[in-house]
Amino acid sequence: MSYTPRERMVYGAMQLLRARGATGTGVRDVVAYAKAPRGSFQHYFPGGKDQLVSEAVLWAADFAAERVRSYRRSARNPTPSGLFAHMARQWKQDFTERGYARGCPIMAAAADLVGTDSPVTAELRSGIGRWEATVADELSAMDVPPRRAKRLATLMISTLEGAIMSARLHGDVGPLTTVVAELGPLLDS
Amino acid sequence: MSYTPRERMVYGAMQLLRARGATGTGVRDVVAYAKAPRGSFQHYFPGGKDQLVSEAVLWAADFAAERVRSYRRSARNPTPSGLFAHMARQWKQDFTERGYARGCPIMAAAADLVGTDSPVTAELRSGIGRWEATVADELSAMDVPPRRAKRLATLMISTLEGAIMSARLHGDVGPLTTVVAELGPLLDS
Numbered sequence: 001m002s003y004t005p006r007e008r009m010v011y012g013a014m015q016l017l018r019a020r021g022a023t024g025t026g027v028r029d030v031v032a033y034a035k036a037p038r039g040s041f042q043h044y045f046p047g048g049k050d051q052l053v054s055e056a057v058l059w060a061a062d063f064a065a066e067r068v069r070s071y072r073r074s075a076r077n078p079t080p081s082g083l084f085a086h087m088a089r090q091w092k093q094d095f096t097e098r099g100y101a102r103g104c105p106i107m108a109a110a111a112d113l114v115g116t117d118s119p120v121t122a123e124l125r126s127g128i129g130r131w132e133a134t135v136a137d138e139l140s141a142m143d144v145p146p147r148r149a150k151r152l153a154t155l156m157i158s159t160l161e162g163a164i165m166s167a168r169l170h171g172d173v174g175p176l177t178t179v180v181a182e183l184g185p186l187l188d189s
Numbered sequence: 190m191s192y193t194p195r196e197r198m199v200y201g202a203m204q205l206l207r208a209r210g211a212t213g214t215g216v217r218d219v220v221a222y223a224k225a226p227r228g229s230f231q232h233y234f235p236g237g238k239d240q241l242v243s244e245a246v247l248w249a250a251d252f253a254a255e256r257v258r259s260y261r262r263s264a265r266n267p268t269p270s271g272l273f274a275h276m277a278r279q280w281k282q283d284f285t286e287r288g289y290a291r292g293c294p295i296m297a298a299a300a301d302l303v304g305t306d307s308p309v310t311a312e313l314r315s316g317i318g319r320w321e322a323t324v325a326d327e328l329s330a331m332d333v334p335p336r337r338a339k340r341l342a343t344l345m346i347s348t349l350e351g352a353i354m355s356a357r358l359h360g361d362v363g364p365l366t367t368v369v370a371e372l373g374p375l376l377d378s
Contacts, residue, residue: 021302024305110354111210111292114357115208115291121358154364155348160351165347171314
């Protein structure tokens, strides 16, 4: 697969902000990361860095949602605890293979931007909303009643996000393993 | 109570990074926030911004730990779920009274700095370690076996941190209410 310079910039922004935060990610670094022609940035992103970061977090949210949907297609006997383990496994794999420098791009952008008047906050809200709705839909497809599915989706995403932060701080996947084991019985009950 | 300029700078750094992240918090802003004499910063913090941010996150971690310890002193019949509700209540109150601009300083610093070579990461690890140990100690004092207490502390702090992020994104304390209600029975079982 080959990506356009525009796609590489969105992907690059997402990867850089995972490691450095939104404020620490400069447009110049993204252009360099994407090996995009200098001067092309303004052409592709007339809305500037806000537009770039918005697209990066929405890309990430859709990636997360697709990861959630992939579980039921591959699982022989899908369960809510199995879905949560599947969501956490991706992070354990990433940390084990690539180290702890890169966290969740949604958390990175939220930490830097929600407290400012950034227009990216609305996109972040929409991104996490889509991810939560996907988890709730998948739980409903496993016969969890809709209201409970929504509550469990909130619990799963909150716990996953916090455990990602904790794993990065400790430089250890232990927190992810622990929350999967502890939440499992509750999710399936 | 009156605070020294040095104390006001540590507190100010903590408040500013909660809203703007670690990268977005400038020393100049902190000095202005603290109404400290210009030029005093270098005197109080020879280690520069790294020292200031390190002290701010350790201050926050100790504040969180003290909040955890305060529960058992005030509760008539302390339970693990009661402790978790107590931890979340502080955030619900803060968001309700002061809005959603300011999140958890540990998350803010972690999101910006763990992926860099910042020396603050070691202090962040130590800070969250102290907070986790305090939660585990309090659970042990409620007769939770030590190994399980450690696991539940990881679960509680992960879930709380993620729910804080989610509450800020949605501009609603709902995620905090939901995780407290959902985790309660598991924590007490």
